[in-house]
Amino acid sequence: MMGSMPRKPVARDAVLDAFEELLIDVGERAATLDAVAKRAGVSKGGLLYHFPNKEALITATLERLDRLAGEDLAAMAAAPEGAAAYFIRSSLWSDTPMDRSFVAVTRLAEVAHEDARRRFAVIQQQWLDLIGKDVGAAMAKAVLYMGDGLYFNAMWESGPSGNAGDRQAEVDELLAAVERLRG
Amino acid sequence: MMGSMPRKPVARDAVLDAFEELLIDVGERAATLDAVAKRAGVSKGGLLYHFPNKEALITATLERLDRLAGEDLAAMAAAPEGAAAYFIRSSLWSDTPMDRSFVAVTRLAEVAHEDARRRFAVIQQQWLDLIGKDVGAAMAKAVLYMGDGLYFNAMWESGPSGNAGDRQAEVDELLAAVERLRG
DNA sequence: TTAACTACACCGTCTGGACGGTATAGTTAT
DNA sequence: ATAACTATACCGTCCAGACGGTGTAGTTAA
Numbered sequence: 001m002m003g004s005m006p007r008k009p010v011a012r013d014a015v016l017d018a019f020e021e022l023l024i025d026v027g028e029r030a031a032t033l034d035a036v037a038k039r040a041g042v043s044k045g046g047l048l049y050h051f052p053n054k055e056a057l058i059t060a061t062l063e064r065l066d067r068l069a070g071e072d073l074a075a076m077a078a079a080p081e082g083a084a085a086y087f088i089r090s091s092l093w094s095d096t097p098m099d100r101s102f103v104a105v106t107r108l109a110e111v112a113h114e115d116a117r118r119r120f121a122v123i124q125q126q127w128l129d130l131i132g133k134d135v136g137a138a139m140a141k142a143v144l145y146m147g148d149g150l151y152f153n154a155m156w157e158s159g160p161s162g163n164a165g166d167r168q169a170e171v172d173e174l175l176a177a178v179e180r181l182r183g
Numbered sequence: 184m185m186g187s188m189p190r191k192p193v194a195r196d197a198v199l200d201a202f203e204e205l206l207i208d209v210g211e212r213a214a215t216l217d218a219v220a221k222r223a224g225v226s227k228g229g230l231l232y233h234f235p236n237k238e239a240l241i242t243a244t245l246e247r248l249d250r251l252a253g254e255d256l257a258a259m260a261a262a263p264e265g266a267a268a269y270f271i272r273s274s275l276w277s278d279t280p281m282d283r284s285f286v287a288v289t290r291l292a293e294v295a296h297e298d299a300r301r302r303f304a305v306i307q308q309q310w311l312d313l314i315g316k317d318v319g320a321a322m323a324k325a326v327l328y329m330g331d332g333l334y335f336n337a338m339w340e341s342g343p344s345g346n347a348g349d350r351q352a353e354v355d356e357l358l359a360a361v362e363r364l365r366g
Numbered sequence: 367t368t369a370a371c372t373a374c375a376c377c378g379t380c381t382g383g384a385c386g387g388t389a390t391a392g393t394t395a396t
Numbered sequence: 397a398t399a400a401c402t403a404t405a406c407c408g409t410c411c412a413g414a415c416g417g418t419g420t421a422g423t424t425a426a
Contacts, residue, residue: 027293027294028210028212028294029211029212029294030294106293107293109339110210110289110290110293111210111211111212111213111293117339120339121339124336138356138359139356139360139363141353141356141357142329142356142357142360144332145328145329145330145331145332145333145335145336145357146325146328146329146332147328147332148328148331148332148335148336149327149328149329149330149331149332149335150328151335152328152331152332152334152335153307153328153331156292156300156303156304170324173321173322173324173325174324174325174328176321177322177325177364180322180363180364181360181363181364
């Protein structure tokens with residue numbers, strides 16, 4: 001009568017996490033199924049049970065980004081400091097699930113994965129709209145690109161990231177710039 | 184005695200161009216030696232005659248970027264409109280040799296190619312210095328990142344690029360933003 | 367209430383193909 | 397005569413994916 005629920009697929013999430021980590025750390029090229037399975041502590045067969053092929057793994061990763069981006073967008077819209085400031089702040093790599101997911105998908109887009117690129121375009125447009133409401137349409141792109149540039153550069157400094165203090169000073173500079181653009 | 188000079192190496196440049204094109208269009212993963220040779224209209228043996236292995240091909244590509252970036256930096260320093268405005272303008276994907284070279288190397292950096300990443304850091308720092316002299320150190324990073332963000336986004340719109348008019352309008356907006364930051 | 371059965375969640379091995387690279391013998395342009 | 401190729405065959409490695417299992421939690425029927 002009671003719970004006749006099937007066993008929980010613990011491996012599934014482990015695999016998705018491992019795939020993201022590998023994308024971030026070593027790029028798409030080296031994020032092979034074997035490497036993902038090993039990192040996840042799962043057999044290759046187990047991996048393929050959940051994701052019949054690599055494309056399915058990618059699809060699931062994109063779906064996760066969609067979900068997290070949706071949540072982030074809601075937080076951005078509700079941020080008391082304003083959408084623009086929130087955006088700049090959150091463009092600093094801070095190792096949140098959203099950050100990891102975003103950078104991971106960046107790696108896929110880089111490898112010319114069309115679907116990944118499309119998701120980016122949508123998310124970027126949503127960010128742009130919110131920033132436009134905050135600082136005015138004329139300056140929105142300037143702010144959006146400042147944040148993107150920050151992200152873009154932070155990505156190269158792989159691993160545990162560099163000097164946190166320097167990074168913070170950088171964000172403060174950018175926030176000052178945003179204030180000057182506002183109007 | 185005279186004219187017994189060897190034939191000119193026409194294939195070499197063709198191979199380098201083809202490698203760049205493939206990096207941009209399909210990413211590092213798909214830029215295989217076979218694909219490069221085919222695109223260049225050269226036999227695989229001919230490719231390997233000039234570049235004994237893939238790493239040599241990459242090295243030559245990085246050296247080309249160094250050369251082009253050096254020229255670009257000189258032009259930026261001498262630009263009558265100022266370094267910052269020049270930088271923003273040139274961040275628009277315009278299919279120049281420098282642009283192609285830069286994006287191609289981006290693809291390599293993405294795949295965690297350390298050498299490629301180092302070159303980027305150097306070029307970025309040089310740009311930052313010039314922009315700082317133009318708009319002041321406090322706002323330099325804001326401008327640099329605006330340009331980077333523009334580049335970052337333009338990269339996703341692969342192929343023959345989108346609407347040129349929209350892009351131009353975008354650059355004008357960014358230039359207006361730069362003027363507001365100046366001081 | 368327990369043996370038989372089912373469905374799910376995995377594991378480990380194998381194969382076919384692609385890719386980087388080697389080798390070699392011949393061809394073209396200067 | 398020699399550098400600059402073409403053409404083709406081949407090797408070792410790696411990878412995606414297929415495949416045939418195994419263990420176990422829940423279900424059913426006597």
